[in-house]
Amino acid sequence: MKKILLPAIAFVALSACEDIWDREGVGFTGLDGEPRTTALQAGAAAYVAKDVNIPAELAGVPTIRVSTDQTEPDKMAGVAVDNGGRTPGSAVEVTAEDRNLMLSTVQVNDTLYAVLRAPEGDSSKIDSSVGPKFGSRVQRLTGCLPAGDVYKKGSSSRASGFAVPLDCS
Numbered sequence: 001m002k003k004i005l006l007p008a009i010a011f012v013a014l015s016a017c018e019d020i021w022d023r024e025g026v027g028f029t030g031l032d033g034e035p036r037t038t039a040l041q042a043g044a045a046a047y048v049a050k051d052v053n054i055p056a057e058l059a060g061v062p063t064i065r066v067s068t069d070q071t072e073p074d075k076m077a078g079v080a081v082d083n084g085g086r087t088p089g090s091a092v093e094v095t096a097e098d099r100n101l102m103l104s105t106v107q108v109n110d111t112l113y114a115v116l117r118a119p120e121g122d123s124s125k126i127d128s129s130v131g132p133k134f135g136s137r138v139q140r141l142t143g144c145l146p147a148g149d150v151y152k153k154g155s156s157s158r159a160s161g162f163a164v165p166l167d168c169s
Contacts, residue, residue, distance in 0.1 A: 081162070113163040132150065144167060
């Protein structure tokens, strides 16, 4: 009886210290057990983005549907880039090389593309080095496998956007 009663009393005494439904504050995550907190600024040492589940956010944004007479993959990707979302209602904000970009899904005919573009009101081009990085992270960003190469729309050094065909089956 003592073996059961002593741990039960200890449990009740310790659980009375804090509200069990209060989940705010420092938490321990991962294998290393380092504490993680949230801060208001991205430059703060303890900053962890609150919106870290990009595929779930992207699933909440409607897919843009476009029809075209084009059949070549690069032309269809160009149509996808032209129609990719640039506002919070049509795309999800992601960061690439210290710059905010918009990630959206566009279905051109029957092919689904992940599209990365500059936000609305930002007329500057995207550095071409972002394209391969986007292609290597498309599965983590969308939850779908890439079904082809990264297509770029723009010049050799600067692009207006990137598109990757997706396989979400």
